[in-house]
Amino acid sequence: MEKMKLKILYSDLKSDIDIIEKELEKALNSSSHLINDASLHLLQSGGKRIRPVFVLVSAKFGQYNIDKVKNIAVPLELIHMASLVHDDVIDNSDLRRGTHTVKAQWNNRVAMYTGDFIFARALEYVTSIENKRVHQILAKTMVEICNGEVIQIEDKFRKDQNLKDYFRRIKRKTALLIESSCELGAVVGGLDDKSIGHLRRFGYFVGMSYQIVDDILDFTATDKELGKPAGSDLLQGNITLPILLLKGNPTIDQFIDQASVGEVTESGRLEMLKVVRNSDSIKQSITISNQYLRKALKEVEALPNHPMKKKLRDIALFIGKRKF
Template identity: 60%
Template sequence: MDKLKLKALYADLRPDLDQVEKELITSVASDAPLLTDASLHLLQAGGKRIRPVFVLLSAKFGDFSIERIKHVAVPVELIHMASLVHDDVIDDADTRRGRPTVKAEWNNRMAMYTGDFLFSKAIASLANIEKPYAHKLLADTMVELCIGEIEQVEDKRLYDLSVKDYLRRIRRKTALLIRVSCELGALASEVDDKTRIHLRNFGYYVGMSFQIVDDILDIVSTDEMLGKPAGSDLLLGNITLPVVYARDEANVSRLLARIEQGDTTEETRHELLTVLRKSEGLEKAKRLSNLYLEKAMNEMRSLPNSPAKRSLQNIALFMSKRKF
């Protein structure tokens, strides 16, 4: 299973990740049991913990201390979790990672409160790091992430979405949080400025590649692999890069027109997946993902050789070639 292979790539980080996991559980404790239960529901659903991994590995280039670094790894994961809870409300999603979403287990209002709670807990966790620039970085990223959520709503059923608009959206949705994970890890461990900037750029390019691959997998993977119906994002009107590239093909255009008119049946979903899997849009999207991956690898070449560098390279390569 690909998820297990990925975890094997950062097995050396397991003791540090265990510390982060304990801190995550502690951080979502609340006097309001419902908020705690809803937060733990998402937390215990699992996840690859990619953002904390990037924090930890970037911090390895400096003066590493897990007692300090965990207060950076925790907030980036909490922000990621908060964005997932909000996304599920926006998309009216009932499952994530094969489990009921917070909005499905409770309701939309509870999901929104949970997301806000996780955002606030992220800010509280970073308060342990006495670096004003780190707080500005995280705050700016949270603002951009929220703008990205609004853009996702505004772009729904925007069937003439441009490549530029798509890239702007995934920049805010995914790439900026991975970028800030790398930069905050470097900041917290006193990494020199030159190395920090290379790590920041690496995180950004990996994030762009990662999200494009994610959108490809929403088309080529099975429902079981995704833990949700494949192509469900498309039926909801979330237009992704493979569709942008393929929408002028006759079969794709015909099916998009049906969806635009309200035909969102299971039959239509399967038909759309079939034609998209045969389209040129997938290959074009893969090529752009690979270009971002190449940019990420170029940033790594400027860093000193170390186990952390090799791990970052291997994880980036795996994330951009994964099949889950």
């Protein structure tokens, strides 16, 4: 149902999204059969293509040219894909969206080199763009994403972290790339600085809401809906917003201690999920996500009148209200 809603939202962009898909497949082609297979495995496992869509929609506020826009949309999605491959190694994840991860299908070494290859392809793609500003934004984004990956490793199973640590981490993990997608689409579309600023901030606020919803769904959705065990984030040591809002809960603290040494049982996982689902932390997390969503919608309202304003609102509301 959720995927169907997304397809309807994207329906008028389908021809351009199809172009992006073909370009992604072409970009992932490698002379190495192993890297080629691993990259295509990742591409074919699906994805919402949120970042390319935000590039397309933002660019449509200005002078839209798909041949130029695709040269931004493709590398941004490649950067996202590469970060997922590396994330799965860091988190020791075997499943993503119900499909075996690259590290599970092959091994950690293949996964790391595949991620590096995809990052390199992203950089190669951007060389066709002459705008210095584009390169500066993209370079800064990649540096911050890498910093975020390291911080996520440092924060694993760390019970003394606070909300500021969490928000800083998800900014680098998710919000920054969505922010850059909106900003770069606007830059390539030739928008004025004021409109670029509104779209950049919209992307940031939507990205924060998106990740918070993701972190909520990791506890509230079923194993089948998630395509992996519910509570996987905490199993892997990632302390997310619903858990931070339960700070000091003895059941949760015990679960984190057990997970850190690999001693979690299935009954322990189910008990942890019960505690989280029956607590106020889910409702509080939704409230915080909605605050970011409202800020995003204010940025849309500040943009010049354009048919794409409704598209931005609709996608933002889908992101903030999705069920899995």
